[in-house]
Amino acid sequence: LDLPQPELVEDEADVFITGTGLLNQWKWPTIDGLHNFKGVLLHTANWDDTFDPTDKSVAIIGAGSSGIQVVPALASKVKAMHHYVRGKTWISNQLSEDILKAGTSDNERTNFDYHESEKELWKADRRSYIEYRKSLEFRLQGQYEITRPDSLRHITARANYEKSMRERLKMKPEIIGKLIPDFPPLCKRLTPGPGYLEALTASHVELITQSIAHIDAEGITTSEGVRRPVDAIICATGFDTSPGQGFPIYGRDGVNLREKYAARPKTYLSLCTDNFPNFFQSLGPHAFQGAGNLLIMMEAIHKYMAKILRRLAYGNIRTIEPKQKQVESFTNYCDEYFQNTVYNADCVSWYKSVVSNISGEKTQRVTALWPGSSTHAVHALESVKWEDFNMETCDGNDFGWFGNGGTVAENGLNHVASLDGEEAAHIVEALTWYLNGTRYLHEPL
Ligand SMILES: Cc1cc2nc3c(=O)[nH]c(=O)nc-3n(C[C@H](O)[C@H](O)[C@H](O)COP(=O)(O)OP(=O)(O)OC[C@H]3O[C@@H](n4cnc5c(N)ncnc54)[C@H](O)[C@@H]3O)c2cc1C
Structure with missing residues (x-):
């Protein structure tokens, strides 16, 4: 939506994803006068x-x-x-x-x-x-x-x-x-x-x-x-990169994500957090890279989300959220990891913010960076660890993902008059795609 005037718009969706960036809320320095x-x-x-x-x-x-x-x-x-x-x-x-x-x-x-x-x-x-x-x-x-x-x-x-x-x-x-x-x-x-x-x-x-x-x-x-x-x-004084900045996002029990992050930014792999079902974020806490390629990491994060969206679309799943234990584990791991890196040294950096540590004490923590290299991130995000998530089905039937025995393509045959035309070509493809990789026996693999 690109509204010329401020206007209250109510919208609904099954999934909410933010891609609001990390370095775009520029701020004036606090200098007297x-x-x-x-x-x-x-x-x-x-x-x-x-x-x-x-x-x-x-x-x-x-x-x-x-x-x-x-x-x-x-x-x-x-x-x-x-x-x-x-x-x-x-x-x-x-x-x-x-x-x-x-x-x-x-x-x-x-x-x-x-x-x-x-x-x-x-x-x-x-x-x-x-x-x-x-x-x-x-x-x-x-x-x-x-x-x-x-x-x-x-x-x-x-x-x-x-x-x-x-x-x-x-x-x-x-x-x-x-x-x-x-x-x-x-x-x-x-x-x-x-x-x-x-x-x-x-x-x-x-x-x-x-x-x-x-x-x-x-x-x-x-x-x-x-x-x-x-x-x-x-x-040239930079941006508001504090984990608690941004418009409010409310999860279960009316918890405001920004307040949660301002206290201690706890996420699962930077891209979601417990008690915020069907919510994902690009460049959340611990998503950035200090020494490598950020683009391949962002691609990996988005592919990871796409796999979850696919499951929500076709797997009879209504809600998905990471288990609190794994959110805690990832966040505590980050704290441990950065102890042994240059990021933990005594410097002023937007990678850090003053938030609670595992014991609840307010301290400088590295909150912006992924705990590892960019190639590590791509490998870690390669496949979804479904066991780290809680999921609710649409209808209470855990076997509902199995469907009714047919596929959309077979059902589509009832709706096309002839096997010509674009729509029919899609159906033919959907019923015969497994032949596309056919090789001859004499061809080297
Ligand atoms: C000076 C500078 C140099 C950089 N150099 C590099 C580099 O060399 N290599 C590199 O990989 N990265 C670099 N980066 C980082 C890179 O620009 C960001 O990582 C990248 O732009 C993030 O993409 P994004 O789409 O997530 O966010 P953004 O590009 O920040 O886009 C977010 C969008 O969301 C919009 N938005 C925010 N809030 C709202 C809202 N409430 N409603 C509607 N829209 C909203 C914003 O207006 C913006 O258009 C640099 C950043 C800066 C500032």
């Missing part, structure tokens, strides 16, 4: 394309994934840039930098150009295309081992990131110590940020690590009492 500012005030997730930064003094607050992209994008245009950074951050090398450089036509551009000859080759030879993609994907999947702080890959990666950061900041060595973190890489989202560190070494770009005390109509004052006037403030 932020909205008293009379210049241009922007959030990176709500950009104004008419904003012209040319020759302006611009403050950029935040050095997360957005901040480190907006700094190099604007640095060459502005008169002065004040970059307010609350914490330190690892800046990695670009993944597959060698391939990227080889495929980029000039130094100014960081987007990738594929040559026509490559495209033609891949069109003609599917295997070489897949091999190329595998070579890229292999490097991405190889990041997972970096999440284990004692692994050789982690130790090597950390040393490489530090070496590269020192090299890229060598024109302004005084800021090196302000940027290289004490916590391990990947504890907070690791982003390459091409050009970010180089931009920070420019003479008109100032890195400010003192906290912001307040903002007035024309400028920003830090906790040390230094006031810097600016023409524009850009907040």
Whole structure:
């Protein structure tokens, strides 16, 4: 529904699935006086394309994934840039930098150009295309081992990131110590940020690590009492990712999912929870990935849901929900799992939130991430463990899934006049599909 005006609409369905995303409720930072500012005030997730930064003094607050992209994008245009950074951050090398450089036509551009000859080759030879993609994907999947702080890959990666950061900041060595973190890489989202560190070494770009005390109509004052006037403030301060955010969803006994998650986000494999029958969510708590391919995980989550929907559609099942014991088991497992990963280190990250632990004490827990690699997620979600679910039949008949002995296709024969036409072709297919894989005896298997 895309309603032009707010309107109360009542709707009904057998199943409710949310796909409302995780990184789209952008939020202003809570800084005293932020909205008293009379210049241009922007959030990176709500950009104004008419904003012209040319020759302006611009403050950029935040050095997360957005901040480190907006700094190099604007640095060459502005008169002065004040970059307010609350914490330190690892800046990695670009993944597959060698391939990227080889495929980029000039130094100014960081987007990738594929040559026509490559495209033609891949069109003609599917295997070489897949091999190329595998070579890229292999490097991405190889990041997972970096999440284990004692692994050789982690130790090597950390040393490489530090070496590269020192090299890229060598024109302004005084800021090196302000940027290289004490916590391990990947504890907070690791982003390459091409050009970010180089931009920070420019003479008109100032890195400010003192906290912001307040903002007035024309400028920003830090906790040390230094006031810097600016023409524009850009907040690269991220999204509301707290597990309790979002519109209320009520389950059995009127329990509000958001309140349940705000207390302790307990799910079964990230995609459903007990006492919320026929409710599923994409990118729920523990669905995200910190070192791998999120897309294949989301596909696996959706395929998993599709298998459940199929059972609801054809299996005489009215309601399905995960067993509370398995919801507890998955959530407790997540707590244990993250103890031995970089995510548990002392860093500020949207992967974490302050919620109850197993003993009911409020503490920082990793609540956004899947407890494992993305390939682990795909395997774990391959088949539905029906024994982990409680199901209610439509009519109380546990054998009702068996039907009445016939199939829809046979019944369809009563409704088509002749065996010509599209409808008839469907019926023929539905009654003879098992011949489609026919092979000759002399063919190799
Ligand atoms: C700066 C940034 C960089 C990223 N980089 C990467 C990357 O490199 N690789 C990667 O894999 N992922 C990346 N991500 C994450 C990726 O964008 C998300 O994981 C992905 O978009 C999730 O898809 P989705 O469809 O679940 O949610 P979304 O794309 O967020 O879509 C959710 C939709 O639901 C709508 N919606 C929300 N609430 C309501 C409501 N109440 N009523 C109606 N509609 C509603 C929203 O408006 C939105 O259209 C990045 C995200 C950000 C913000």
